[in-house]
Every structure is written in C-alpha cells, then in structure tokens.
Amino acid sequence: MPEAKLVRDEAGLAPEDDGWFVLNARDGRWMHAEGMGACCFFENGRQWETMGFNVNVLQPGEAGSMYHAEGVQEGFFVLAGEGLVIVEGQERPLRQWDYFHCPPETPHVLVAAGDAPFVYVACGPRQKGSSLVYAVDETARKRGASVENETSSGDEAYAGRAYRFGPYPGGLPAYERRSAR
Numbered sequence: 001m002p003e004a005k006l007v008r009d010e011a012g013l014a015p016e017d018d019g020w021f022v023l024n025a026r027d028g029r030w031m032h033a034e035g036m037g038a039c040c041f042f043e044n045g046r047q048w049e050t051m052g053f054n055v056n057v058l059q060p061g062e063a064g065s066m067y068h069a070e071g072v073q074e075g076f077f078v079l080a081g082e083g084l085v086i087v088e089g090q091e092r093p094l095r096q097w098d099y100f101h102c103p104p105e106t107p108h109v110l111v112a113a114g115d116a117p118f119v120y121v122a123c124g125p126r127q128k129g130s131s132l133v134y135a136v137d138e139t140a141r142k143r144g145a146s147v148e149n150e151t152s153s154g155d156e157a158y159a160g161r162a163y164r165f166g167p168y169p170g171g172l173p174a175y176e177r178r179s180a181r
Contacts, residue, residue, distance in 0.1 A: 004021040033158075033163045057171040059112060063143060065110075073102060074123070085109070
C-alpha cells in the first residue's frame with residue numbers, strides 16, 4: 001500500500017487518497033458545529049469502510065452529538081477536561097483517562113462539563129446496514145442533546161445546525177517531551 005498524499009486547504013491537511021499516512025490532529029481538517037464543538041475525522045470527507053476514529057474538542061456545555069444508539073459498539077477515551085456521558089438516561093461523570101465502552105444499541109451522548117475544553121477520542125467499527133436511532137431522552141434534553149421526535153435520519157436530528165470545515169480550534173493537551181533515560 002503506498003503512502004497517501006496529504007493536501008492542505010484553508011481548513012488544514014487531509015489525505016487525498018486511501019494510502020497510509022501520519023497526520024498530527026493539530027494539522028488536520030476539523031469539522032465545527034455551533035454548540036457541538038469541533039471534530040477531526042482524519043478521513044477528508046470519505047468514510048473509511050471498516051472503522052471510524054476521531055478526536056473531539058468540546059467547550060463547557062457543548063454536546064458531541066445528539067442522544068443516539070447505534071447498531072455497533074463504540075469506545076470513548078477522555079484525554080483532557082471533564083464531561084458527562086448520558087447513557088440509558090443516566091448521567092455519569094467523565095474525567096481524564098476515563099474510558100466509556102458503549103455496546104451496540106446503547107443510547108448515549110457525551111457532554112462537556114467543567115470550565116476547560118473536554119477532549120476525547122471516539123472509535124468504532126463501521127458496518128453497512130447497521131441501525132442508528134436518535135432517541136428522545138429527558139436527561140439529554142436538559143443538556144440540549146435530545147431530538148424532539150425519535151428519528152433514524154441524521155438530517156432530521158441535526159436540522160438547523162451549521163457545519164463548516166476549519167483549522168484546529170485549540171484545546172488539545174500539550175505534548176510532553178520526555179528525555180531519554
């Protein structure tokens with residue numbers, strides 16, 4: 001497999017093709033949505049066939065998505081800040097180094113809490129034809145992260161949200177260089 005060519009536009013660097021690559025998230029293209037933070041997908045608008053992987057930066061009070069359940073398992077690993085996961089209608093705190101394992105068909109959403117950016121990695125498999133339901137949930141609604149009516153349409157769930165691609169928004173933890181021992 002050849003190395004992918006990385007191309008730069010006003011939003012940042014992204015792979016032009018399907019080869020392998022190394023890309024620092026600070027240099028990548030970020031998708032921004034008002035009230036929903038920013039996300040670096042690394043895929044440049046093309047979904048990878050078998051897995052999804054992204055880095056998310058949310059400001060206090062922002063939700064990473066609408067409350068939903070997918071037909072595949074997902075994993076969320078907190079790199080910095082404080083947040084909440086609303087899962088099965090319950091709020092659970094999240095802090096640096098916490099991992100939230102989300103089995104298939106488990107309704108959930110992550111929301112930033114605290115007074116600093118909430119940064120996490122999300123990953124999961126991609127399976128054509130797997131289910132996706134945006135569910136109504138009172139706990140998520142109180143955090144601005146629930147649909148009014150249950151739907152399986154992302155267009156309906158995120159209606160009225162303006163998305164744009166742009167450069168790195170800030171908020172990622174600083175790189176700590178360690179000396180050789």
